[in-house]
Amino acid sequence: MELSKIWLSSPHMGGKEQEYVKEAFDTNWVAPLGPNVNGFEKDIETYLKEPVYVGALSSGTAALHIGLILMGVQAGDEVLCQSMTFSASANPILYLGATPIFVDSEADTWNICPNALEDAIKDRIAKGKKPKAIVAVHLYGMPFKADEIVAISQKYEIPVLEDSAEALGSTYKGQKCGTFGDIGVLSFNGNKIITTSGGGALVTSKKEWRDKAVFLSTQARDNAPHYQHSEVGYNYRMSNICAGIGRGQMEVLDAHIAKRRDMHAFYANLFADNDAVTIFEEPADDYFSNHWLTSILIDSDKTNGRTREDLRLALDAKNIESRPLWKPMHMQPVFEKYPFYGNNISEKLFEDGLCLPSGSNLTDEDRARIKEAIISFF
Known part of the structure; x- marks a missing residue:
């Protein structure tokens, strides 16, 4: 008889998820808006214990993409990115027509090396191209050297897009991962610490950035009685069904x-x-x-x-x-x-x-x- 499969990291339900999902069905809130979406965002904000605003999106990749847009990254720009990571950390750089500049790890945390990062910044500036953003990742849940990375970010005035897709619940000096960067990113993919089946979130201390992220993620529809669009938008908002799963998962995080x-x-x-x-x-x-x-x-x-x-x-x-x-x-x-x-x-x-x-x-x-x-x- 074949032995059952032992998976690397499979979804683990807590029991209350179906109640939130049933409520969404019973009230016919199955669209990318509704009380579960609002509630899930508030649950995350409360959990992170920092003055942040959260936008629930369809994936962590979507949050990375929107985050780079909010940081002003455009075609031809350069973005510094931790090399040792999943491809989703780097792919959105190419979505925007920008150029990824990869930075090595250091041995303590396996995350972006502060020395190599500063070397890269100095060299790119010397070459006449100051990078527009830094994508730093908390690998496998291990916090990167936040004090050093944030200090470099501030020294050269280059914002940090904090990829905390693998690190929900991890902390550095007591502060929750996802709250160190100018923008943080969470993932709720099926193999993550908690899941919404597929989903992610954008975290920022700037309410205007959170609101702009939600606007862009709902096809950038202008405030008009008809469908009017002044900017390119994306279909990146989380559904009320998925958010219901997330609300149940937050209770067991x-x-x-x-x-x-x-x-x-x-x-x-x-x-x-x-x-x-x-x-x-x-x-x-x-x-x-x-x-x-x-x-x-x-x-x-x-x-x-x-x-x-x-x-x-x-x-x-x-x-x-x-x-x-x-x-x-x-x-x-x-x-x-x-x-x-x-x-x-x-x-x-x-x-x-x-x-x-x-x-x-x-x-x-x-x-x-x-x-x-x-x-x-x-």
């Missing part, structure tokens, strides 16, 4: 984070005596990661040549999903022609790194299977 962190602790214990494996952990007490995905690095010099790919295949043979780290954007065929600044730390992380099953709905039986498969491999 902290519980899901606790379960993800428990999974991380499970792996930390499992690898405690294995000097061939380094587990990705907070570098200091200032950092609190939701540990959306627990990730490890494997030193093949200490495993008789066995690599992270060998472990991935061994787990796959037991019907357990794992995944290499994000392949850096500057190594991707679609992006490899664009400039890159750094010391290739992200390339080494990609070569040695593996994401392990981390879902908040994994059972004791799942953990036992994972443990047996990993111990057997090593």
